[in-house]
Amino acid sequence: MNKIALAALLALGTMSAQAQAVRTERNMSLDLANQIAAQTVAAWTTAGYAVAATVVDRAGVVRAVQRADNAGPHTLEASRLKAYTSASAKNNTLAIMEAAQKNPAAANLVQIPGYLLLGGGVPVRVGNEVIGAVGVGGAPGGHLDEQCALAALDKVKGQLQ
Numbered sequence: 001m002n003k004i005a006l007a008a009l010l011a012l013g014t015m016s017a018q019a020q021a022v023r024t025e026r027n028m029s030l031d032l033a034n035q036i037a038a039q040t041v042a043a044w045t046t047a048g049y050a051v052a053a054t055v056v057d058r059a060g061v062v063r064a065v066q067r068a069d070n071a072g073p074h075t076l077e078a079s080r081l082k083a084y085t086s087a088s089a090k091n092n093t094l095a096i097m098e099a100a101q102k103n104p105a106a107a108n109l110v111q112i113p114g115y116l117l118l119g120g121g122v123p124v125r126v127g128n129e130v131i132g133a134v135g136v137g138g139a140p141g142g143h144l145d146e147q148c149a150l151a152a153l154d155k156v157k158g159q160l161q
Helices: 003-021 030-046 074-089 093-102 104-111 142-155
Strands: 052-057 062-067 121-126 129-137
Touching: 030 052, 030 062, 030 129, 030 142, 052 074, 052 142, 062 074, 074 093, 074 121, 074 129, 093 104, 093 121, 093 142, 121 142, 129 142
Parallel strands: none
Antiparallel strands: 052 062, 052 129, 121 129
């Protein structure tokens, strides 16, 4: 192989390795986070439940929070922890909770700082990529909190492309 061809191959290999070292990731805007939080609280206020909704980005950092009139103060922290857990695990918290209850090897998930294994945390996805999560607290049961989050995400699905 001549020296020019060898140099070109080495340069191409170095450029390829450098390109793989930097990643591009999607994340949600503040506007989208606010819309999700507002849709969540509005949907359940209409249904007669006073909830809090927290939306976090892909790293689990809070982007938006709304608390309905008459929602208990505990609903704020519950919604935040559910959102964080969902974003971190990239899964619905109800599914994580059920898996931990059925699988003794997963029972220690409750020991992870910041994890709350109750229904109501749902990942926000663009395709297969998790860009954040919404957590809901305040309905009488985690299954209802999850339904609320799913209903809100359904209302903004057109923006999750």
